[in-house]
Amino acid sequence: MKQLNKKAVILLSGGLDSATCLALARQQGYDCYAMSFDYGQRHKAELNAARLIADHLCVSDYKIVTIDMAGIGGSALTDSNIDVPEEPTDGIPVTYVPARNTIFLSLALGWAEVLNAADIFIGVNAVDYSGYPDCRPTFIEAYEALANLATRRGVEQGDIAIKTPLIHLSKADIIKAGMAIGADYALTVSCYQASDSGEACGCCDSCRLRSKGFADAGIKDPTRYMAIN
Amino acid sequence: MKQLNKKAVILLSGGLDSATCLALARQQGYDCYAMSFDYGQRHKAELNAARLIADHLCVSDYKIVTIDMAGIGGSALTDSNIDVPEEPTDGIPVTYVPARNTIFLSLALGWAEVLNAADIFIGVNAVDYSGYPDCRPTFIEAYEALANLATRRGVEQGDIAIKTPLIHLSKADIIKAGMAIGADYALTVSCYQASDSGEACGCCDSCRLRSKGFADAGIKDPTRYMAIN
Numbered sequence: 001m002k003q004l005n006k007k008a009v010i011l012l013s014g015g016l017d018s019a020t021c022l023a024l025a026r027q028q029g030y031d032c033y034a035m036s037f038d039y040g041q042r043h044k045a046e047l048n049a050a051r052l053i054a055d056h057l058c059v060s061d062y063k064i065v066t067i068d069m070a071g072i073g074g075s076a077l078t079d080s081n082i083d084v085p086e087e088p089t090d091g092i093p094v095t096y097v098p099a100r101n102t103i104f105l106s107l108a109l110g111w112a113e114v115l116n117a118a119d120i121f122i123g124v125n126a127v128d129y130s131g132y133p134d135c136r137p138t139f140i141e142a143y144e145a146l147a148n149l150a151t152r153r154g155v156e157q158g159d160i161a162i163k164t165p166l167i168h169l170s171k172a173d174i175i176k177a178g179m180a181i182g183a184d185y186a187l188t189v190s191c192y193q194a195s196d197s198g199e200a201c202g203c204c205d206s207c208r209l210r211s212k213g214f215a216d217a218g219i220k221d222p223t224r225y226m227a228i229n
Numbered sequence: 230m231k232q233l234n235k236k237a238v239i240l241l242s243g244g245l246d247s248a249t250c251l252a253l254a255r256q257q258g259y260d261c262y263a264m265s266f267d268y269g270q271r272h273k274a275e276l277n278a279a280r281l282i283a284d285h286l287c288v289s290d291y292k293i294v295t296i297d298m299a300g301i302g303g304s305a306l307t308d309s310n311i312d313v314p315e316e317p318t319d320g321i322p323v324t325y326v327p328a329r330n331t332i333f334l335s336l337a338l339g340w341a342e343v344l345n346a347a348d349i350f351i352g353v354n355a356v357d358y359s360g361y362p363d364c365r366p367t368f369i370e371a372y373e374a375l376a377n378l379a380t381r382r383g384v385e386q387g388d389i390a391i392k393t394p395l396i397h398l399s400k401a402d403i404i405k406a407g408m409a410i411g412a413d414y415a416l417t418v419s420c421y422q423a424s425d426s427g428e429a430c431g432c433c434d435s436c437r438l439r440s441k442g443f444a445d446a447g448i449k450d451p452t453r454y455m456a457i458n
Contacts, residue, residue, distance in 0.1 A: 063300060063301075065296065065297050065298075065300060065301075066295065066296070066297050067294065067295070067296045067297075067336070068294050068295050068296075069294075069336075069339065071292060071294060072292075072294070072336070072339050072340045072343055073343055074339070074342060074343030096381065097339075098338070098339040098340075098342035098343055098380065098381070099335055099336070099338040099339035099342060099379055099380060100339070101379070102335040102338060102339075102375065102376075102379045102380075103332070103335040103336055103339060105335075106328055106331040106332040106334075106335045107296075107298075107301070107328070107332055109327070109328040109331060110298065110301050110303075110326075110327040110328035110329070110331075110332060111301045111327075113303060113327035113328060114301055114302055114303030114327055133378065133379060133380060133381060133383065133384045134378075134379045134380075136378070138378050139375070139378045139379055142371070142374050142375040142378050142379075143375055145371050145374075145375075146331065146368070146371040146372055146374075146375050147331075149362065149363075149365070149367050149368045149371050150328055150330070150331045150362060150363045150368055150371075150372075151327065151328060151331075151362060151363075152325065152327070152362060154362065155362045
């Protein structure tokens with residue numbers, strides 16, 4: 001593996017996409033700093049998964065930042081009074097967490113600045129993306145422009161980049177890319193309402209996209225599903 | 230006072246600028262939702278001040294969001310190993326907190342989206358601004374563009390605005406504007422290293438700017454300074 005000796009911050013949710021993103025950053029020779037958020041999400045299984053993935057892919061440092069987003073509410077993922085839908089919906093779904101990627105990128109930007117890292121990886125995807133506004137290429141471009149105005153490094157060097165290696169890939173292509181470089185998807189949890197031990201519901205939008213991805217890629221799905229399915 | 234029946238989120242630090250900003254939003258007829266952050270800052274006096282200011286200016290709701298920015302470090306305001314300078318410095322000072330306004334605006338944006346508010350007030354100032362990159366008009370313009378790409382309301386209505394009524398005012402003019410509409414600066418704490426009871430050091434950059442502002446405005450400084458000064 002080549003060694004760039006170049007630091008990157010990687011947003012790591014514990015799901016399939018961000019695990020692939022970390023594997024790709026590592027394969028590109030980055031010295032990887034992974035960051036997750038305890039933001040009042042429905043379950044902690046994805047944070048347990050993120051820690052295992054960070055260990056498996058040998059990050060230089062791993063940080064879980066606590067933010068009280070449940071106090072803001074407004075999403076099925078942070079407000080237990082809003083149900084996670086089990087059928088596809090039109091438009092922006094209720095699992096959309098207001099400003100989530102904006103908030104996560106901002107904390108990653110803060111850490112990148114302390115580390116003097118120019119590159120931030122985020123596993124957003126504009127193909128199988130559930131209709132979230134903050135997964136689109138225009139959003140990422142605007143964020144990169146902002147990052148170069150917002151920070152010391154941005155002002156002085158102007159080289160801050162938001163890296164989105166998955167943005168134009170289908171879920172099947174993401175899975176194939178990750179498998180080729182050692183991502184272990186058995187460690188990942190994508191389900192919006194996983195059990196504490198990381199078993200997936202098999203019904204939510206995220207489970208459906210993931211399951212279809214493995215089928216389309218012709219790769220055996222390693223997901224542990226709840227017994228009820 | 231006119232009533233717009235229009236909601237706004239106001240970032241409230243407990244300092245002089247954000248208190249003025251809230252007073253101006255209220256005077257413009259907004260239904261005000263104030264937000265502060267417990268982000269690992271050196272002292273809690275500014276949060277106590279923010280709560281008093283929010284009560285005094287009759288906000289509809291007040292929220293303190295906890296974020297563990299001390300874990301990221303990199304600033305004299307969040308890392309007790311870095312001293313707050315007591316003399317003016319060139320360039321971006323060590324009291325700059327990496328990506329702070331970006332992070333705070335992002336959480337305000339999330340709350341604004343839940344409230345269906347289009348307007349976010351932030352008391353940044355490009356005149357007496359200590360040299361922070363995230364207080365400049367170009368940063369604010371880039372953030373507003375981002376906000377309209379990042380969120381449901383931005384995508385559907387495109388009317389999210391970052392309001393910066395203080396951006397081109399001197400500290401003296403801010404003080405005069407606030408005094409004219411009922412801001413109570415005795416409640417505010419600007420000092421970077423205030424005591425728990427809110428007494429100011431009188432030496433740090435923020436104290437110097439504030440003290441000069443009152444002198445230039447010809448208004449008696451209501452700040453409580455520590456006995457040592």
